[in-house]
Amino acid sequence: MAPSLEEPTQVDFDAPLKAAPKLVAPEPEHCPGPESQAAGTADSCAGCPNQAICASAPKGPDPDIPLITARLSSITHKLLVLSGKGGVGKSTFSTMLAHGFASNPDHTVGVMDTDICGPSIPKMMGVEDESIHVTGEGMEPVWVTGNLGVMSVQFMLPNRDDAVIWRGAKKNGLIKKFLMEVAWGELDFLVVDTPPGTSDEHLSVNSYLKGAGVDGAVLVTTPQEVSLLDVRKEIDFCRKAGIRIIGIVENMSGFVCPGCKHESQIFRASTGGARKLALEEGIPFLGAVPLDPRIGMACDFGESFLDAFPDSPACVAIRGVVRRVAKEMGIAGDVLGES
Amino acid sequence: MPLENIQNIVLVLSGKGGVGKSSITTQLALTLSLQGHSVGVLDIDLTGPSIPRFFGIEEKKVRQAPGGWIPVPVHDAQTLAPQARYTAKDIGALSCMSLGFILASRGDAVIWRGPKKTAMVRQFLTDVLWPPLDFLLIDTPPGTSDEHISLLETLLKQTSLPSAPPNQLAGAVVVTTPQAISISDVKKELNFCKKTGIRVLGVVENMAGFVCPNCSECTNVFSKGGGEVMASDFEVPFLGSVPIDPAFVMLIEEGARPVYPKGTVVEGREVGSERVADANGTANANGAAKELLVDKYRDCSLFPLFDGIVGRLVADVHSRN
Numbered sequence: 001m002a003p004s005l006e007e008p009t010q011v012d013f014d015a016p017l018k019a020a021p022k023l024v025a026p027e028p029e030h031c032p033g034p035e036s037q038a039a040g041t042a043d044s045c046a047g048c049p050n051q052a053i054c055a056s057a058p059k060g061p062d063p064d065i066p067l068i069t070a071r072l073s074s075i076t077h078k079l080l081v082l083s084g085k086g087g088v089g090k091s092t093f094s095t096m097l098a099h100g101f102a103s104n105p106d107h108t109v110g111v112m113d114t115d116i117c118g119p120s121i122p123k124m125m126g127v128e129d130e131s132i133h134v135t136g137e138g139m140e141p142v143w144v145t146g147n148l149g150v151m152s153v154q155f156m157l158p159n160r161d162d163a164v165i166w167r168g169a170k171k172n173g174l175i176k177k178f179l180m181e182v183a184w185g186e187l188d189f190l191v192v193d194t195p196p197g198t199s200d201e202h203l204s205v206n207s208y209l210k211g212a213g214v215d216g217a218v219l220v221t222t223p224q225e226v227s228l229l230d231v232r233k234e235i236d237f238c239r240k241a242g243i244r245i246i247g248i249v250e251n252m253s254g255f256v257c258p259g260c261k262h263e264s265q266i267f268r269a270s271t272g273g274a275r276k277l278a279l280e281e282g283i284p285f286l287g288a289v290p291l292d293p294r295i296g297m298a299c300d301f302g303e304s305f306l307d308a309f310p311d312s313p314a315c316v317a318i319r320g321v322v323r324r325v326a327k328e329m330g331i332a333g334d335v336l337g338e339s
Numbered sequence: 340m341p342l343e344n345i346q347n348i349v350l351v352l353s354g355k356g357g358v359g360k361s362s363i364t365t366q367l368a369l370t371l372s373l374q375g376h377s378v379g380v381l382d383i384d385l386t387g388p389s390i391p392r393f394f395g396i397e398e399k400k401v402r403q404a405p406g407g408w409i410p411v412p413v414h415d416a417q418t419l420a421p422q423a424r425y426t427a428k429d430i431g432a433l434s435c436m437s438l439g440f441i442l443a444s445r446g447d448a449v450i451w452r453g454p455k456k457t458a459m460v461r462q463f464l465t466d467v468l469w470p471p472l473d474f475l476l477i478d479t480p481p482g483t484s485d486e487h488i489s490l491l492e493t494l495l496k497q498t499s500l501p502s503a504p505p506n507q508l509a510g511a512v513v514v515t516t517p518q519a520i521s522i523s524d525v526k527k528e529l530n531f532c533k534k535t536g537i538r539v540l541g542v543v544e545n546m547a548g549f550v551c552p553n554c555s556e557c558t559n560v561f562s563k564g565g566g567e568v569m570a571s572d573f574e575v576p577f578l579g580s581v582p583i584d585p586a587f588v589m590l591i592e593e594g595a596r597p598v599y600p601k602g603t604v605v606e607g608r609e610v611g612s613e614r615v616a617d618a619n620g621t622a623n624a625n626g627a628a629k630e631l632l633v634d635k636y637r638d639c640s641l642f643p644l645f646d647g648i649v650g651r652l653v654a655d656v657h658s659r660n
Binding site for chain 1: 354355356357358361386387389392393445446447448449450451452453454455456457458461480481482483484485487488516518519520521523524526527528529530531534535549551552553554556558559560561562583585588589591592593
């Protein structure tokens with residue numbers, strides 16, 4: 001008999017989280033999670049030094065969730081940027097989306113970076129060396145422009161190359177702190193950038209934001225099957241967690257040689273790419289953004305690609321995608337404020 | 340202890356996702372095998388396992404034996420038949436283990452919190468019945484979190500047992516792409532290695548440049564040189580720059596034997612051939628399916644590069660044993 005994981009989802013998405021108790025020892029293997037309803041009573045809790053603490057902690061929903069909901073009630077639209085695969089351009093796309101929304105002076109936009117181990121947003125926004133100010137209101141986000149604010153773990157590191165070697169539970173704590181204590185003020189859009197995978201960060205963002213309401217998730221992929229394979233898993237995750245999928249963006253789609261203008265498919269869509277996946281899964285296809293070396297350069301220097309090269313084909317494609325995202329979210333009028 | 344018959348364990352790490360950890364792991368494994376070593380590949384990326392896809396063995400399943408799991412064989416030790424450009428060659432056995440082999444459906448998401456991942460990583464390290472191996476390559480997910488902490492805790496404990504071969508945990512190969520965004524994450528990974536005392540065998544810079552198949556102009560799609568600068572900053576060896584080769588992507592995605600326009604020279608070796616692929620490189624996708632991946636890989640322009648990288652790695656690892 002081949003071993004098989006018939007039911008890989010072991011998580012109850014609808015279970016209300018209760019507040020995590022203070023533990024005396026690290027969580028053991030197969031720990032149901034100190035926030036879960038089964039804490040202290042599951043089979044795997046036998047012999048755990050935390051068992052009594054978990055079992056006696058107050059049951060019922062996490063009292064912090066209403067606080068998060070209240071804190072985020074001043075934000076009109078909340079958007080997740082997800083991808084099962086790493087390095088497909090989640091952060092790049094989050095940055096572009098934020099710059100796109102913020103190009104309309106009537107909008108105020110926030111970006112929250114939940115990638116704790118590999119935060120890229122501060123560098124892409126050109127605010128890597130900033131740190132956070134705490135006021136009576138809470139933590140003040142770092143403002144890139146007058147109407148574009150950013151929050152990331154990077155701002156809290158004493159040395160910017162330090163590795164954040166944290167297990168899941170600790171990462172969840174920080175995400176919760178970000179959601180509870182950051183003083184975003186009145187925002188039209190909050191873009192939440194996530195790390196690759198389907199694990200702690202994703203589950204936490206989902207359960208903490210459930211009360212506040214999320215407009216949906218934008219999935220980012222590259223055209224090749226190795227990446228689509230992981231994105232399928234992310235679609236499965238969204239479906240199981242009840243997150244609405246706004247659509248899928250294909251990044252790094254085709255490369256035009258600057259020398260001879262010949263277009264090559266560097267990451268070849270041998271299985272039809274994101275367009276076919278979107279069709280199969282019945283989700284909107286938001287557009288394809290070509291690979292342009294200048295996007296990477298703009299990110300490295302922390303500039304807005306949309307401002308630096310407004311006429312490039314990639315920029316035109318990105319604007320199209322931003323408009324499409326706004327349309328799928330049901331926002332009337334031109335979101336870029338150009339007409 | 341199942342890890343006892345493994346001579347050397349090499350980790351493939353990167354702080355950043357999508358830089359080509361699995362791609363580099365695959366090529367290191369194929370090259371090690373071509374150099375006659377027996378190789379195992381362990382994929383501990385639980386939420387996004389790519390190794391089954393890279394080796395073209397997605398439909399395979401792991402078998403259960405008394406005492407543990409039997410890894411999925413890619414090919415056995417054998418002699419490759421001589422060909423136009425190559426003489427006959429003895430290659431080592433290659434087998435893989437990944438969570439992808441255990442999932443019921445390839446689209447299923449594995450939605451696990453940390454402790455569950457910890458348990459799975461530990462099970463992969465203790466319950467897999469590897470055949471005697473010269474090298475075990477461990478492909479990791481991006482970041483420095485649960486999987487990495489569990490992997491190192493378990494490995495450091497196991498490899499310090501008196502029954503383990505000396506210097507069993509050889510060290511880590513760190514993969515990056517050249518642009519600054521990736522470098523800043525990978526620096527975190529190097530600091531992780533420093534903190535945990537893992538020796539860095541070297542840095543590989545992946546996706547450094549793309550040669551246009553039409554005009555042969557090399558474009559640095561993700562800039563260039565960042566990996567080498569970082570390696571010298573951290574005083575670790577720089578193993579080499581690996582360009583983007585669409586023919587390698589084709590080899591993985593469709594099983595097509597790589598072909599290049601005549602006159603293509605890599606590392607002083609002619610890799611071009613008379614049979615020129617069309618613009619999309621689909622010249623000989625048919626009929627190539629039953630040939631071994633490792634055999635076809637010898638025709639890839641990246642093989643000479645990896646031959647050099649692996650040669651230096653093996654010499655380095657052996658000089659310390």
